[in-house]
Amino acid sequence: MTWENSAITITTLLPLAGAIVIVLVPKDRDRLVRGLGIVITGAALVLAAAIAMGFDYGAGGLQYVLDTTWIDAIGARYHVGIDGLSMPLYLLTYLLTFLCAIYTWRYVPSPGRTKAFVALMLLLETGMAGSFIAFDLILFFVFWELVLVPMYFLIAIWGSANREYASIKFFLFTLFGSIFMLLGFLAMYFTSDVDGAHTFDMLKLQGFAQGGGFSHTFQLIAFGAIALGLAVKVPMWPVHTWLPDAHTEAPTVGSVLLAGVMLKMGTYGFLRIAIPLLPEAARVYAPWIGLLAAIAIVYAALACLAQKDLKRLIAFSSVGHMGFVMLGIATMTEIGFQAAVFGMVAHGVITGMLFFCVGSIYDRYHTREIATIGGGMSQSMPKMAGIFSFVAIASLGLPGLAGFWGEVMSLLSAFNPNAALGLDVGTYRVFMVMGGIGTVLTAGYFLWMLQRVNMGTLPERWKGSGFPDILAVEWVSWAPLLVLTLVLGLYPRLVFGMTNEAVRSLTGLFGG
């Protein structure tokens, strides 16, 4: 065991170990548990950062690889590694969870139960991080599903009024999707023949696919199944309906991690599995994915306009933003893929931050109804209002802030999709125009939201309620995201630099 081959295993499993430690802490040591949460996630973040430091960004391919036997009965191996595509998302996972742990320092949402809360959060972290490093389909699937149960409980226990419905809907929807995904995996496994054996190894399958191992029809079917599973998680229109409920009902930390990281698992899956392993099918499906993505953008923006609930609005906006990511992916171009990864990171940072804001607003007002809040937040909490506006504006894609590059590059890539798709550019230009309309509508609902929340005068009912403006804990947990929003906007190379090599080899699969 060297650092090289064990680093990501240690980093990924550290939160899991931490969760076990936390379970063993006495129940009444509330502060200790929260402190431990911060320390563990912090340590994991440091390790992740160390991995990032040691990563050779110039080289393509996997690094920190560990490939060893695991469940030979079903042919699954423990194959982990990290490349430019995983790196930004891997780091994002640790950063967001760490910040969530800090945010939790102040209080754990009703009904308390700090231990369980922190432990589930850590379990979630392992699941999320693991899905970004797994290079074996079953291993990937395990991590993918590992996320499900903790998130279910985060929503079901610490959620708001309608939590039961939301949590079950979330669970069933995603499980439904992942069953299809698993079927797709198994189909690939049984069809594959590498050195006379079936395999779940992504890289081997990729080679097998390149060698023409999967027939055209097979690819179409397998891609359909896998894409369905991934699409639910993304979520793509029209299988997104779990998301507004889940996001809305989840506790703040849950929403942040859900929006910030979990949705990316779906889009990442497209880049990591669906497209490289089934490139022919990807080519066929691409325009349809693009269409759904374009619909999602417009649809979500319209839906946002109809929202009366602040958190629900943000939730719907995620659908639209992920639409841009999917549009980028659907172009199958280098720019599109890069845009997608950037979009994922940016969405994680910005929407995560938006959920933090909404959570804190809710803490003070104890309502999420925009009409009840009634405006005037700039008067009661000028700093909060300022931060909220900043993040909202970042989210609507203002150039110079993180949200911009993912959107604009995704639209740019749609201008001319990969020639290998053999499509008339017109199709994608229509998507591009829909995306453009979406950006206008997006600006519309965000500004309208700001008008109704921040602007105007403080309604009578809130006068004298003495809301505290942003608290120290909030500053600490938010500052990194705010800085990142700005830095990514001004210096997008931070992400593009990481992903360049990996994306190049990905696009290489299409000869485009």
Next chain:
Amino acid sequence: MGSVDYHAILPVLILAGTVMVVLVADSFLPRRAAWAGMPLAMLGVVAALVATLTLIGEERSTFGGHYVVDAFTLVFQVLFLGVAVVVLAVSLRYFREGGFYQGEYYFLLLTAFLGCVLMPASRDLLMLFISLELVSAPGFLMAAFRKGDIKGNEGGLKFFIIGVLSTAVMLYGMSIIIGLTGATRLDEVATGLAGLSGAQRTFADASILFVVVGFAFKVSAVPFHFWAPDTYEGAPVPVAAFLGVASKAAGFAGLLQLMFVAFIGEHEYWVPLFAVLSVLTMTLGNLVALQQKQVVRLLAYSGIAQAGYMLLPFALVSADAGVNAAAFSAAVAYIVIYAVMNLGAFAVTTAVARRHPRLLVSDFAGLARAAPVLGVGMIACMVSLAGVPPTGGFWGKLLIFQAAIERGDLGTWLASIMVINSVISIGYYFSILRVIPQETADTEPMDVSWLVTVVVALAIVGLGVIFILPNAVAHLGDVAVLGTGA
């Protein structure tokens, strides 16, 4: 006919001895101390378990091949003895406080487990039959152990009537098979059957079905399942645990031997039969379970559905020995995993029964607060039973699934049906799961026997081990497959 291999039957001897000791001791114990039967029984079971463990790696045969010790036997014997430990542990308080006849109960329970332990080692029709009866007869009695409760009587009687009826049908089948083949040893039966043709073969096939009925009753396969929900509900909860886990696993231990050894040559005939049984069982079990409000009843239907999954590998048998081995090992692995998660669920239910005797689903609300270990344990078991990845239940299903896909055509269809069923099953497992973390007015901590807590914790650990090292369980099946030579 050599001398008896005492090492081989040592576990059985110890268990039988314990049965007698418990019985005798009970007559000398004052009523206040009647609970002492439990530690005695526990001691014997643990000793038997140790004796079994010393046999690991051995291949022995005694009593003229009626009793065989091999990997298959050992896997199941260890499983049964482990289950016995758990059932005993959860029984203590339930029976002590319920005013039951404790000594007799432990006596009957151990007798039933004696039958369980004999089942996998039995390699002829007669021993299988007697082992089955040894499991059933005490079962009938224990099911009615809540003497004052009409429901208990009713459950016991129904269990008995259906049990005896199916036994009669099975015996009829066995008599014909013996007559046609002139053999009772399973391997000889297989050879005998291979020599049949024409109408005699047809009669033999029909008889195979009759024989299957006896075991299908035991594993509660549709349409031989009707007793199960009523009996589980009427029986004391630990007895339901026994019926739901040990008795069912014993049924499968017998069925596996019959189908994979004795009747393997006739698979073309019975594979579609098992396909139908499996599909019917899982589908009906799941759909009806969705309607249940009473937890034990729900677990009964859940057990029916799970039996459907376990029956599926039987429908995968073909001429391809590789596929058969995969199916066999999948079935064994699933049974083991099923035992762990279902026992956990029953253990929790037993503890909850103390405060909420009616055991409605809603009675589990707030369990996570009132008894955290139980709450977590129940959640883990439910999630696992539902087959949510990557829990034990998932791995078990995946093994079956893989075998099914490997088999192709019919297997693919069955696999799809199983997937759909798994999805449906989430509905009712979650109906329990979701109430557990709820906040209730009644937040007073639940008084739980430390034995139950330990058992539930063990179940959690067990599920955790399966979760982290699924390989280990997956290989249990491989180990067992060697023993049958299938």
Next chain:
Amino acid sequence: MTSQEYAFVVTAVLGALAAVGTVTARNVVHAALYLVVALASVGVTFLLLGAEFVGWVQILIYVGAIVILFLFGLMLTKAPIGRDSLDGKNRVVGAVVAVLVFAGLVGLVQAAFPFDGAPALPAAGGSLDIGTAMFTDYVLPFEAVSFVLLAALIGAIVLARKDEGDPR
């Protein structure tokens, strides 16, 4: 047709009638008596087949012991008399099912062992072998069965006995 076969046919017809009587009689005691006849005819069949040991066991245990047990059971439960009190509502269904079973079984038997040209059975015999086998090859099942009986005995006592006071 040998004389033994004639004897068997008579026994069988008698036994069959008694069996039908057992399941259709309106009086519980009659039913029990029919059962005695049916079981006795089975015992006689065993004897005719040359299985003496089993035949005598049948007659002694069943006719002697089990039927008495039934009668006790009937008395203890004060079983009423009359068609409605003995038969359920699914007589017709039961009859249809039973006829189907009978037809099916006879069909299978006839197909597998055609009546024409079926050889006469030799005497079963072997009562001595039974004794030896019981305590050699069959010692394990024998012991196991004894546990079944023991369990049945103990359990039956526990369930059937009238508790005073506490135990439920």
Next chain:
Amino acid sequence: MIRLPLVLTFSALLFSAGIYGVLARRNAVMILMAIELMLNAVNVNLVAFSAQLQDVTGQMFALFVIAIAAAEVGIGLALVILLFRNRASINVDEVSLLKW
């Protein structure tokens, strides 16, 4: 001597009669009796085959079946008596508290 099909037919009749009894009788003791008929049918088969095959196995089996049958009767009657004590009736069609 006796031809096998005849014996088997007798057995089939006993078995069918037993099935009818189990399905049609409402009195629990009557059901028990019917079951005894079924088990006896099995024994008839076993002994007949034992004769045909000239092998004691069938007879051995029959002896075990008799023993088990005795045990079952004991258990059955115990259950019936228990039921009677609690309900003052042993009609099985009235016993349907547990359903659905």
Next chain:
Amino acid sequence: MVGLLGFVAAEGGETAEQAAVAANWFAEHVWLIPLLPFASGVLTLFLGKRTPGKGTVYGILAVFASFVLSLGVLWSFAHGGADVEQTADWFTIGGLHLELGVLVDGLTAAMLVVVTSVSLMVQIYSLGYMHGDIRYTWFYVVLSLFTGAMLVVVVSSNVLQLLVGWEIMGVCSYLLIGHWFEEQPNSNAAIKAFLTTRIGDVPMMFGFFALIAATGFTTTNIGETTRAIAEGGVSTAFVAGAALLLFGGAIGKSAQFPLHVWLPDAMAGPTPVSALIHAATMVAAGIYLVGRLFEVFVVADPVVLQIVAIVAAITMLGAALLAIVQDDIKRVLAYSTLSQLAYMVAGLGMGEAGYTAGFFHLFTHAFFKALLFLGAGSVIHAVHSNNMSDMGGLKRSMPVTFWTMLIGSLALAGIFPLAGFWSKDELLVVAQETGTTWLLVMFLLTAGLTAFYTTRMVLRTFFGTYEGAAHPHESPRSMTAPLVLLASATVGVGFLGAPQLGAVFGDWVHFGEHHEAEFNAVLALAGTAVALVGIAIGLAVYRTRRATDPMEKTLGPLWGVLQHRYYIDDFYMATVVRPVRDRVSAGVYWTNQHLLDGAVNGAAALARVSARIVMWFDRTLIDGAVNGAANITGETGGLLKYLQSGNVQWYAIGLVAGVIVLTAFFIRL
């Protein structure tokens, strides 16, 4: 510092060599110009409230420094400096290489001066005007950010960098229009402005994409992309499309028909903001964009430029007419701005020849329009009302304001020798030279109208009797000083383009070969004459102050049309809204509540109503399918459970029947 010394030295008339060194220094440090205001914005944000003067000092100093540097850059061009392009790697995405860069040519230099000087004036002016405002520091923060963003647009050497500045500018505009967001109309106006311009920005962005695509997705550099377009390789339709898309951005930002509706509403912002953003600088960015990418327009099908000219003509005349009927002094100026912006667009619409003229008008207009707005602000500050009906007779109480505004007004009317005269005259000359007579007529017509409404404004504000409630007084120094400075600029800058003086502006800003502007006495006279006629009519009509506007009677039904802004806003509402309204009866009330103001709100309402439909779709169909499946399985279970009847004999029948059926089915006979 070396450069600065060199600058001083060069001014002192030292050697040409030193001057060249100094000139290069300025050109090479252009990047500092946008950076300084950004830095000051950040400083003000974090330290402003703790600094004396509440942070205003950072902004003013930074803009002053930028202004000096800009002058230096312009000066370097005046001394024959060459175009400078500096770039630094930014990032690479796929094959697309992006650079951060500055591109300095004459156009940039001129724009830099305009932006920094007006910004400086406005910042100083705001010291007084915004004094005591609740978000005083914040105002300066945004003002600084705006200036920085505008400067980024001006110096950008690549389209995406330009887009960054462009959008930040938009957001600053939004923030400033909504500065007093406690009042809902203000925030409405802010949103309207942002969204309307964004509707233009999206096509513009697509236009950029087209440019990038023309290079094969390799670069975003303005020079290289336009070269790629010009050198062919892409179809003419593609070029025309790209040009039109780009023009979309200009239509939005420069408030041309049909996206002009936001600008009048934008007057809801503080007056200094109107002066800086909605008169002098940001609205000119659209024109600047067209100029920056003019290569695309030139090589494109001529029809593109014709479209540009037609749009300009419509806006020019239409807005001028609207200005006549306004009572709000800022709205008068706003429509005037629309109209004047259209002049510039029209100049560009005449092709290469009009390039210099168009930008010269932009240059002069920036100064006198800023002056007029600041003057109007001074008046508003005094009378606490925007309406001219609340003013009158302020000549005496506010002399400085009056005189400076008078200069500005005359410049706007195009009276010799003020700035407006020269630039308008140049446009007339180009129109005549290029033979676009119809445009010439439009120019003259608009000029007459301009003179008329300007006269109306001055008369109604400063002459007659005061009718307001407050006690008017002259504004403080901080406000009058910028007025005076701008007034002197208004007097001076026109001569930069005077043909008689060599028209140095043309040396700086030209497209292709420098187009030497001729002086055409006939046209000059015609222009002046038209203006004078306008003034005369104005004087005649408004010499005596009346309760109702005399034009109301004169114009008859036209008055109503103009009051309703040609019903354009209403038209948007009706065409977009009615289809929905007819179907959704509940929508009627709702629409009335929310859609009274303008097209953007109308569009938003349409969006909101369709959003409801979308929500319904979401809830009913998609969720419905999921729930439906769940119900079906549940119901099946509900029926199946009755199999478990509780009667054990039924169980037995089930068992035996099962055996029979299974045997019958599977037995091999």
